[in-house]
Amino acid sequence: MTTTDGLTDMVRSFVAAAVRPAAEDLDATERFPAEIYARMGELGLFGITVPEADGGSGGSVADYVTVMEELAYGYASVADQCGLVELVASLLAGFGTPKQKKTYLPGLLAGTERCAYALTEPQAGSDLGALSTNARRDGDGWVLNGEKIFIHNAPVADFAMVLAVTDPARRKRGGMSMFLVDSSLPGVRQAYHEKKMGQRASQVGGFVFTDVRLPADALLGGEGEGFGAVMSVLEKGRLGIAALANGICRAALDTAREHALSRQQFGKPIAQFQAVAFSLADMATDHAAARQLIEHGADLLDRGVDAGSVCSMAKLFASEASIRTTSRAVQILGGSGFIRGVEAERLYRDARITTIYEGTSEVQRMIISRALLR
Numbered sequence: 001m002t003t004t005d006g007l008t009d010m011v012r013s014f015v016a017a018a019v020r021p022a023a024e025d026l027d028a029t030e031r032f033p034a035e036i037y038a039r040m041g042e043l044g045l046f047g048i049t050v051p052e053a054d055g056g057s058g059g060s061v062a063d064y065v066t067v068m069e070e071l072a073y074g075y076a077s078v079a080d081q082c083g084l085v086e087l088v089a090s091l092l093a094g095f096g097t098p099k100q101k102k103t104y105l106p107g108l109l110a111g112t113e114r115c116a117y118a119l120t121e122p123q124a125g126s127d128l129g130a131l132s133t134n135a136r137r138d139g140d141g142w143v144l145n146g147e148k149i150f151i152h153n154a155p156v157a158d159f160a161m162v163l164a165v166t167d168p169a170r171r172k173r174g175g176m177s178m179f180l181v182d183s184s185l186p187g188v189r190q191a192y193h194e195k196k197m198g199q200r201a202s203q204v205g206g207f208v209f210t211d212v213r214l215p216a217d218a219l220l221g222g223e224g225e226g227f228g229a230v231m232s233v234l235e236k237g238r239l240g241i242a243a244l245a246n247g248i249c250r251a252a253l254d255t256a257r258e259h260a261l262s263r264q265q266f267g268k269p270i271a272q273f274q275a276v277a278f279s280l281a282d283m284a285t286d287h288a289a290a291r292q293l294i295e296h297g298a299d300l301l302d303r304g305v306d307a308g309s310v311c312s313m314a315k316l317f318a319s320e321a322s323i324r325t326t327s328r329a330v331q332i333l334g335g336s337g338f339i340r341g342v343e344a345e346r347l348y349r350d351a352r353i354t355t356i357y358e359g360t361s362e363v364q365r366m367i368i369s370r371a372l373l374r
Helices: 004-029 034-043 061-074 076-095 098-110 226-232 234-262 274-302 308-338 343-355 361-373
Strands: 115-118 134-138 141-152 159-165 176-182 188-193 204-214
Touching: 004 034, 004 061, 004 076, 004 343, 034 076, 034 098, 061 076, 061 234, 061 274, 076 098, 076 115, 076 226, 076 234, 076 343, 115 141, 134 159, 141 159, 141 176, 159 204, 159 226, 176 204, 176 226, 226 234, 234 274, 234 308, 234 343, 274 308, 308 343, 308 361
Parallel strands: 115 159
Antiparallel strands: 134 141, 141 204, 159 176, 188 204
């Protein structure tokens, strides 16, 4: 992994050349940009913190959040894919057998194999303890049944990492296991493709599993270790989404500032009106404050220090700041900010999901308040 400055420069150059020019078309068509992801694989932008021995970049969490912000500045859907691969590859590197790593990691990190991380169900979102998807032993293998919804990449995934109940009596306390499930297996149905408000090129859909027979080596880690595996990457995942949201913040600030400097009203640029200038100041402050929280959380994770509350603060603040900032950008652009194809309008839609996925703002406030009152 290059130095942080060198990494930033490299990703910014890539984003300027390949991501920003494609963002409007990707938003309009909802196309999966395989060519962008293949190039990201060549640049080593997948598996930032995955050890080099496993094919990753061997970087730090600080490197990861740098990449996420820069990619999201170009287009949040592309950053979202980077975050998904980071979590799945981290779990494979941390819990996978040599055979599992050899099977899945090379294509995943090259950007040529498509993964999904299948947790959410119709009655189990924030409360994973309510999962109903289950896997029962059958000889040396397993039989998987259930449904997953709102799953990133479900419509296009080659394989999914699926959390299922293997001991209903224990559930989160050793009764959940993680499985590697190839989408081509009999009984796996990629059920639907959702039409989303924002981040439209980030494919979202569902899986239905009907008597899917899995071999013994489909189990990732030990039986009953699934919930712990999910928890092991949760903080890094939340910090990644915080950085994604902050990339949206920066893009909104830049497009609003450019408009305010060029748009003339009453004989002068609207940036010279205090109401507009103060709004830009608030946007810049939100972005800078979020970055400080994100960098602090990354530093704690890189040093192996408890970072749960700080990562939740970063996710909470950056995601809600992205909604404030994009709203201000639309206001500054006026009528043009409400027109499809204008960057501020897309950013406004792209920001909205950041307070929901990887733990809602309400969940983050629960985590922070419990730490305060413990």
